[in-house]
Amino acid sequence: xxxxxxxxxxxxxxxxxxxxxxxxxxxxxxxxxxxxxxxxxxxxxxxxxxxxxxxxxxxxxxxxxxxxxxxxxxxxxxxxxxxxxxxxxxxxxxxxxxxxxxxxxxxxxxxxxxxxxxxxxxxxxxxxxxxxxxxxxxxxxxxxxxxxxxxxxxxxxxxxxxxxxxxxxxxxxxxxxxxxxxxxxxxxxxxxxxxxxxxxxxxxxxxxxxxxxxxxxxxxxxxxxxxxxxxxxxxxxxxxxxxxxxxxxxxxxxxxxxxxxxxxxxxxxxxxxxxxxxxxxxxxxxxxxxxxxxxxxxxxxxxxxxxxxxxxxxxxxxxxxxxxxxxxxxxxxxxxxxxxxxxxxxxxxxxxxxxxxxxxxxxxxxxxxxxxxxxxxxxxxxxxxxxxxxxxxxxxxxxxxxxxxxxxx
Amino acid sequence: xxxxxxxxxxxxxxxxxxxxxxxxxxxxxxxxxxxxxxxxxxxxxxxxxxxxxxxxxxxxxxxxxxxxxxxxxxxxxxxxxxxxxxxxxxxxxxxxxxxxxxxxxxxxxxxxxxxxxxxxxxxxxxxxxxxxxxxxxxxxxxxxxxxxxxxxxxxxxxxxxxxxxxxxxxxxxxxxxxxxxxxxxxxxxxxxxxxxxxxxxxxxxxxxxxxxxxxxxxxxxxxxxxxxxxxxxxxxxxxxxxxxxxxxxxxxxxxxxxxxxxxxxxxxxx
Numbered sequence: 001x002x003x004x005x006x007x008x009x010x011x012x013x014x015x016x017x018x019x020x021x022x023x024x025x026x027x028x029x030x031x032x033x034x035x036x037x038x039x040x041x042x043x044x045x046x047x048x049x050x051x052x053x054x055x056x057x058x059x060x061x062x063x064x065x066x067x068x069x070x071x072x073x074x075x076x077x078x079x080x081x082x083x084x085x086x087x088x089x090x091x092x093x094x095x096x097x098x099x100x101x102x103x104x105x106x107x108x109x110x111x112x113x114x115x116x117x118x119x120x121x122x123x124x125x126x127x128x129x130x131x132x133x134x135x136x137x138x139x140x141x142x143x144x145x146x147x148x149x150x151x152x153x154x155x156x157x158x159x160x161x162x163x164x165x166x167x168x169x170x171x172x173x174x175x176x177x178x179x180x181x182x183x184x185x186x187x188x189x190x191x192x193x194x195x196x197x198x199x200x201x202x203x204x205x206x207x208x209x210x211x212x213x214x215x216x217x218x219x220x221x222x223x224x225x226x227x228x229x230x231x232x233x234x235x236x237x238x239x240x241x242x243x244x245x246x247x248x249x250x251x252x253x254x255x256x257x258x259x260x261x262x263x264x265x266x267x268x269x270x271x272x273x274x275x276x277x278x279x280x281x282x283x284x285x286x287x288x289x290x291x292x293x294x295x296x297x298x299x300x301x302x303x304x305x306x307x308x309x310x311x312x313x314x315x316x317x318x319x320x321x322x323x324x325x326x327x328x329x330x331x332x333x334x335x336x337x338x339x340x341x342x343x344x345x346x347x348x349x350x351x352x353x354x355x356x357x358x359x360x361x362x363x364x365x366x367x368x369x370x371x372x373x374x375x376x377x378x379x380x381x382x383x384x385x386x387x388x389x390x391x392x393x394x395x396x397x398x399x400x401x402x403x404x405x406x407x408x409x
Numbered sequence: 410x411x412x413x414x415x416x417x418x419x420x421x422x423x424x425x426x427x428x429x430x431x432x433x434x435x436x437x438x439x440x441x442x443x444x445x446x447x448x449x450x451x452x453x454x455x456x457x458x459x460x461x462x463x464x465x466x467x468x469x470x471x472x473x474x475x476x477x478x479x480x481x482x483x484x485x486x487x488x489x490x491x492x493x494x495x496x497x498x499x500x501x502x503x504x505x506x507x508x509x510x511x512x513x514x515x516x517x518x519x520x521x522x523x524x525x526x527x528x529x530x531x532x533x534x535x536x537x538x539x540x541x542x543x544x545x546x547x548x549x550x551x552x553x554x555x556x557x558x559x560x561x562x563x564x565x566x567x568x569x570x571x572x573x574x575x576x577x578x579x580x581x582x583x584x585x586x587x588x589x590x591x592x593x594x595x596x597x598x599x600x601x602x603x604x605x606x607x608x609x610x611x612x613x614x615x616x617x618x619x620x621x622x623x624x625x626x627x628x629x630x631x632x633x634x635x636x637x638x639x640x641x642x643x644x645x646x647x648x649x650x651x652x653x654x655x656x657x658x659x660x661x662x663x664x665x666x667x668x669x670x671x672x673x674x675x676x677x678x679x
Contacts, residue, residue, distance in 0.1 A: 007526060018514045318510045321471055322524035322571070323499020325492045401471045405510060 005335070012336040019308070023340060026304045029297035030344025031351060036290030038352025038377050042367035043359060044283035046171045049368040060239045061106075062140065063246055064203060064266045065099070065232040065253065067091045090262040091253075093216075098252045099234055104245035109137035111231045112219045118162070118212045120170040120181040124342075128166050129211045130183055132227075140233045141204055145215075148177045148192030150213075155337060157218045161192035165209040179323060181212075181320050184222055188214060189381040206232065242267060297344065297357020298388035305337050305392035316396050317404025326397040335386060337389025338382065345381025349374065416483045418579055418610050419445040419468065424477035426463055426633075438474065439633035447578075450605040451612045453626035460612045460633040463582060468612060469504050469581045470494040482578060499527045503572030503580045507587040509564040511556040517567050518543065518552040524575045542570045546600065562593030571601055573609070580604065582613040586620065595621040598623050 017024045055062060067090040096110045112132040117124035137143065137152040150161055160181075167176040167190070179190050194208055202208075220227050236245040246265050253263050309316070316329055324332075356367035419449040426438040427583045437460040445451060453461045469480065470486065486497060498504075503524075522539035530538070543549055556564055565585060572580055582601065586594035594617075602623045602624045605611050611652055613624065621627045621641075629637040 004529070004531070057643060160624060314510060315512050318512065319497060319523070319527075320495065321469065321504050321510075321573070323495055323527035325495035325527070327492065328495075330526060351538075402466050405471075405506065 005331075006089040008335045009339070011332065012339050013246075016336060017310075017409055022307075026297075026300045026340050027347060028345040028401075029300035030341050031295070031297075031348035033290055033294030033297045033378050033384075034345045034348025034381050035378060036293055036348075036356060037287060038349050038373060039359070039367075040283045040286040040356045041373045042356045042369070043363075043365070044354060045370050045373060046356075046360070046365045046368040050365045051203050057142075061236040061242050062267070063236070063242065063249065064204075064232045065095070065234060065249065066260060066264045066266065067230070068264060072309075073266070083402060089228050089230060090257065090260075091232060092256070093229065094228075095253055095256050095263075096229060096232050098256060099232060099238070099249055102245070102252060103246045104236060104241050104248050106235045106237045107140055108232055108234045109134050109140050110216060110227070110229045111137070111206070112182070112216060112223075112227055112229050113230075114214075114219050114220065114222050116184050118166060118170060118181050121382035122180075125166060125169040125210075127207075127210050129206055130170070130219070130222075131206055131211050131213045132222075133213060134216050137213070137233065140235045141202075143208060144195035144197065146193050146195040147175070150192055151215050155191060155215070156189075156190055157189040157215050157221075158186070158188050159215075160188040161194060161196045161213040162190055163207075163209040163211045164196040164406075166212060167193055169210075174357065180381040183212065183214070186218070186221070188212070188218075204233070208348065224307065238329060241325055243341060275380060286301045294384055298341075298384040301337050301340055302392060304389040305333060305389060306339075306395070308336070309392050310398040311332065312403045313394075313399060316399050317401040320399075320401040321405065330393045331399040333393035334386070334389050337392070338385040341381045341385030341389070343377070344384075345378055347375040348381070352377070413654065417444045417480075418447050418449075418482060419443070419612075420478075420480040422480070424464075424467065424479060425472045426467065426472070426474045427458070436460075436633045438467070440477070441635060442631070443635065443638075445579075445610065447615045448605070448608050448611055449610055450602065450623065451628060452621040452626070453612065453614045453628045453630060454616070454618065455636070457616075457631035459630040460631050464630070465581050465583050465612065465614050468579070469502050470498050471504075472568075480498070481512060484604040495527070499524060500575060503577035505565070505568055505572045505580065505582040505585045507584040509556075509568045509588070511564055511567060511571075513556055516555050517548065517559070520556065520567060521571045522572055524571060527577055534659060539570070541568075542574050543663055546570050555609050560593070561589050562596055565593070565597050566600060569604075573604070577609075579610045579612060582611065584615055586614065586615070586617065594620075597628070626633065633647045 019091075050081070091110075093110070097109060099105060100108045110133060114130035114132055116130055117126065118128040118130065119125070133151075135150060135152040138145070141201070143150070145161070146164065149155075151159060162170070162176070162181075164174045164358065167174045170176065170181050171179050176190050176193065179191070180187050182188070194211075194213075196209060215229060234245070234249060235241040246267060250265055257263065319329065319332075353367060355368075360366045421441050421443040424438050424441040424443075425436070427434050427436045429435050440458075441460075441464060452466065455461050461474065467474050474487065477487075482501065486494065489497070489577075510671065511517075511573070512523070515523070518536055518539045521543060522535040525535040525538060540549070540552060543552055546569065548566060548570065549564065551559060551563060551567075556567070559567065565588075569585075572582075580601075585601065586597050589597060598620055601611055602614065605623075605625070613620070615621070624641065627638045628635055
């Protein structure tokens with residue numbers, strides 16, 4: 001005869017209440033594991049959301065061309081991705097020029113990151129980023145100018161727009177228009193300062209607070225006159241023309257590259273992916289660690305359930321003698337272990353977000369609330385309860401009622 | 410006791426149970442044939458190791474025989490699945506143990522209601538039924554006591570109430586007074602004989618020859634076989650002094666209600 005599951009649950013709570021300390025400790029074990037997973041997942045999805053949010057904010061009509069063939073996400077964990085930073089970019093200035101000329105393209109801007117530091121009074125600023133680009137970048141990436149102006153077609157090649165933090169690092173003030181600094185010995189005059197934006201993680205992979213933006217011509221001069229384009233940001237006339245534009249861009253590049261697909265055109269969330277690659281790698285490792293702690297938590301459940309089964313041998317015998325089937329007994333103990341693991345899961349989920357928010361005060365992004373994270377937290381805790389609860393439950397059900405009743409307390 | 414002797418409650422045919430293998434084989438039951446009719450109060454006697462507890466376990470479907478046939482209410486239950494046995498235990502059999510076997514973390518009424526859980530009776534109805542039956546045993550005031558707060562006799566009365574709550578066709582008792590002093594034993598036996606008078610079939614295993622005077626039929630077992638089987642006239646009325654109900658609990662004695670209503674009429678006619 002089937003027992004109403006609500007009764008099973010009431011009964012399980014009642015028996016768990018009699019062993020409070022033990023139950024709480026076991027719940028803590030599961031909660032720690034789930035908290036780890038929740039923290040990692042919420043932070044890593046926070047990063048992804050941040051970048052894709054930026055892309056969406058820009059109007060949903062941005063595409064990005066990056067060198068290198070489209071690669072599988074999995075290679076991030078196994079492949080030698082760092083090598084790509086040293087290979088010569090497959091995107092040429094000609095590609096940029098051709099893309100700019102396409103009729104579906106409203107504007108396009110190349111990003112060439114120059115190796116080197118900005119220097120003032122012979123003290124280099126270590127974390128400065130030298131970006132060579134064209135005036136269109138300001139509009140496409142929506143770089144807000146606080147003072148002065150962005151580089152444009154008429155400004156000299158020895159002028160630069162710098163981020164507000166770089167200005168402070170170089171000159172000790174964020175009012176530095178007209179000041180001069182050097183890159184590889186070449187002097188640049190500050191003609192504009194960017195507004196301080198608190199998003200070092202963005203689809204350009206550049207922290208503009210620390211950037212010195214110079215013209216593409218100047219950038220090339222540091223590289224024997226050849227451009228090294230890491231990325232071309234392309235903007236369609238509007239969101240509707242984005243996909244025909246991508247086709248055109250792909251067609252042009254394929255022709256330029258003699259049918260070699262050594263470039264990638266990305267839109268929407270895909271743009272955010274390379275940025276979050278690092279985070280997903282970290283998240284992968286952290287999740288593996290969390291999984292280990294979940295297994296430990298699960299073994300805790302199994303341990304405690306086995307103790308419970310041993311202690312309640314007589315109860316099991318009695319229940320059987322008054323009509324409980326093996327199935328009833330299995331359920332009774334399974335529900336107990338499920339309650340432990342689910343409470344552990346919920347507590348861990350909440351605690352995980354607590355930890356994630358604590359961490360987010362130290363980094364520049366916030367944890368994201370996604371239903372996937374909640375589902376994974378709940379799913380893993382249920383799975384732990386099932387996997388580690390089934391053996392004690394089966395053992396309980398297998399007890400011979402005569403033997404069980406003969407055992408005295 | 411009934412004219413229609415058509416279906417005995419229990420029929421055992423050449424029931425055999427042995428433990429161990431080869432030379433070490435020990436026959437706990439060695440070809441037991443037994444027919445038990447409805448309404449009998451059977452007392453099984455015998456020295457330790459004669460197989461009486463094994464017999465009771467098999468009757469209660471807690472154990473299976475190696476050979477022979479066990480027919481319960483006209484159905485051979487030998488080859489039934491474990492789940493089916495559980496269902497029969499739940500619906501047709503009530504067991505009373507020597508050591509009471511109440512669940513310590515459940516209070517009296519929950520202990521009594523426990524068998525109904527496995528019959529699928531909803532909680533409220535279950536507690537109502539348990540409460541009703543506890544009234545019969547003068548334990549209404551103890552409903553929310555925990556088992557350890559009761560005396561041995563009270564615990565055994567709770568256990569009997571539990572065995573009866575699902576209106577079983579047979580009640581099995583394994584030395585129900587084994588852990589009790591003589592006064593409590595007497596009260597418990599009084600309860601059992603009251604049950605018997607209301608038409609319940611009771612099979613009791615005991616060591617104590619005094620207790621057989623309550624039974625309508627006494628079976629002596631020896632080495633796994635039935636040595637003697639005597640039907641005794643009901644002598645308990647003469648032999649045993651009635652213990653006033655008021656001494657069983659502090660409640661005012663209330664007229665007893667039958668545990669099983671249908672069967673009361675038959676008893677009355679008799």
